[in-house]
Amino acid sequence: MLAERSSAGPVARAVRRIGLETIARQGRLAFVTKVTDLIVRSGLASVARRVGPRRLSWLSGLAPRAEGAPFALAEREDADVCLFAGCVMREAFGETERATVRVLERDGHRVTAPIEQMCCGALHAHAGDGERARELARLNIDAFAGSDLPVVVNAAGCGAHLRAYGDVLHEDGAWAQRGRAFGARVRDATEVARPRPDRVERSLRVVYQDACHLAHGQRIRSQPRALLRAIEGITVIEIADAERCCGSAGIYNLTQPEISQELQRQKVAAILAARPDVVVSANPGCILQIVAGLRTAGSSVPVVHLMRFLDDPAAFG
Secondary structure: OHHHHOOOOHHHHHHHHHHHHHHHOHHHHHHHHHHHHHHHHHOHHHHHHHHOOHHHHHHHHHOOOOOOOOOOOOOOOOOOEEEEOOOHHHHHOHHHHHHHHHHHHHOOOOEEOOOOOOOOOHHHHHOOOHHHHHHHHHHHHHHOOOOOOOEEEOOHHHHHHHHOHHHHOOOOOOOHHHHHHHHHHEEEHHHHOOOOOOEEEEEEEEEEEOOHHHHOOOOOOHHHHHHHHOOEEEEEOOOOOOOOOOOOOOOHHHHOHHHHHHHHHHHHHHHHHOOOOEEEEOOHHHHHHHHHHHHHOOOOOOEEEHHHHHHOHHHHO
């Protein structure tokens, strides 16, 4: 397998293994997220970006600032949709999670978030840890087994991986069919949310960043744009080479930082050429990558998750 042929040294492999296990253990991830948030808010991350070693500078630029309190899972018996809250999304993007629930509820849905759900396992699969990825897939299938309701996801990378659980478990006779059945229930939030005739006080130029796992992995391109165009005062501006990767790509920005930086530079240049007021995306990795790239380019254009923007577009206009 590719992971076995990796040129990474033992220290790098150990760090990767610890990082992946942290993501899969919610308590540990919650602690790390709090520490990271404190570092970002204190300005230490900014110092590291300016004067730290090259790799530390790069990683510091990608460190997330938490969106308020973590998202709390809660189940309800009368639900008609399930929310897959993820791991990093749940801890670092709590306000986006709550915004997703509000958007769905305004459309008349009743949302439940099964409390036994786990990390989807996408990053483990990307890193070549197939056994852990399969274990997490089985745990999630069991966590959502109480119904056949749609499973709504607001992170493109998670959604693409969840849809592929049948492939992830294809060699496991007892689980392959369950994996396919679960994958068939998965819906991106933009497939479930309905366009609403909201409005913004002043006209806004909005760039929608196509996440690769959404555009290529799930073939979802028109739905996010339709949701944005339904808002009065919003002009969706297309950028050059819109479907080129931003360089995040799961853990690609960690394993191949030089190539990732060049892809980031190209994406940011295309965004700035469009002169947007706001950039929106449907994937946390893309958001962190673009925020870091815009900061490096000296731009303060806000970057926000699509569902958070749809929840209150006036807040950005």
